[in-house]
Amino acid sequence: MTHDTPSEISDLDPSFVFDFETYDDLADGQRWSTWLDVEPLCRGPQPRPDWVVTSQAAVDTELGILKTGKEADAFLVERAVPGSSAPGESVIMVAKRYRSNEHRTFHRAASYTEGRSVKRSRDERALKRKSTWGKIVASSEWAISEWDALKRCWALGLPVPYPVQIDGVELLMEWITDDEGESAPRxxxxxxxxxxxxxxxxxxxxxxxxxxxxxxxxxxxxxxxxxxxxxxxxxxxxxxxxxxxxxxxxxxxxxxxxxxxxxxxxxxxxxxxxxxxxxxxxxxxx
Missing domain, CATH: 1.10.510.10 (Transferase(Phosphotransferase) domain 1)
Incomplete structure (x- = not known):
């Protein structure tokens, strides 16, 4: 085994030299940012707001539940790069998570979804039979439906939360606040x-x-x-x-x-x- 001498290290091209920082194991209620885990089409539309955190070093931290519902629950999640105070490296978002097996609108979904198409015939059959898999597909389809609607509305300049990303039944979006920085009331x-x-x-x-x-x-x-x-x-x-x-x-x-x-x-x-x-x-x- 050989070791580089100081002179050899000094001769390295600076473009191959970088600083790095190790992080401790994540705590309960934390995960690494899922931004790069999803496909590009599952990330928010361009131009993205400056507050969207795209760093691979970011950590998502659960801050608590914002709202419970019959079809989905909404949580506050902070996405931030540990130890960084730079602009654009820390933001609080809403994580809306659809339920897989007890979606409130599943039994009346037909009235809303008329004219929509399901990509896979197997999924379409499961939806029609209202099977267990059909209910799972339904929750995913409703998350995708909201994702698509948010993207389209945002592109039209409508007053909706910016859609950050979608991952399965979880939809991350802009947290809407009032003048005091608290959650905006209904x-x-x-x-x-x-x-x-x-x-x-x-x-x-x-x-x-x-x-x-x-x-x-x-x-x-x-x-x-x-x-x-x-x-x-x-x-x-x-x-x-x-x-x-x-x-x-x-x-x-x-x-x-x-x-x-x-x-x-x-x-x-x-x-x-x-x-x-x-x-x-x-x-x-x-």
Missing amino acids: LAQTRPDPALLASYFDQLRDALVTLVGNGMVHGDLSAYNILAAGDRLVIIDLPQVVDLAGNLAGHEFLLRDCTNVCTWFRSRGLEVDGDELFAELLAYAF
Whole structure:
């Protein structure tokens, strides 16, 4: 066995010299970043926000549960490079994890998924039989559906969380906060003054115009899946997005969305009508 002499080391091309740091074993509730574990198409669309952490040295740390639901649970996850304080190397995200065997909307999925296609015939048969594997496929398909909807909405400039990545039934996305840096409340939890209330409705109407103009309907829109991030609204929970033209119930879903949101705004003192909003939106449908 031979050892390099100091003179031999000094003759090394600097491009072959690099610094490295070893890390201790990860603690419970931590994992190495999964950013490079997923395929490129499973990572967020370009241009990516500056806060997206792409370093292979980053560690994901569970910070706690944000929301529990019948179809999925949402957790706060910090992705950060240990010991680094550089910009773009630490961020808190939401990890939405769909359940594999007890998906809330599995039994009524047909009304939402009409017009959608499943890639593998075996999976399609399992879905129709509602077998155990079919339920697993359903949870994965709903995660993919929300991923695709978020990417499409983000590209259209709609107010939705930025989709960071998808890995199986886990969807990582932007954490929406209020002016104090806390989790933004649901619109249903707020009591905005008249001016802000009117602004919120205008924002929501504009978003719906863009959605409908691109052939999409949220399908489950209400004040409970809209976040109030200071003076702006952000729409969340998009796995059931409906094709307005391809789904026979597309117009029914749109009318229900309009009725739900207008009912809430009227309860806060803004005179709006769900039928009028529905008729207005239909004028933008292609």
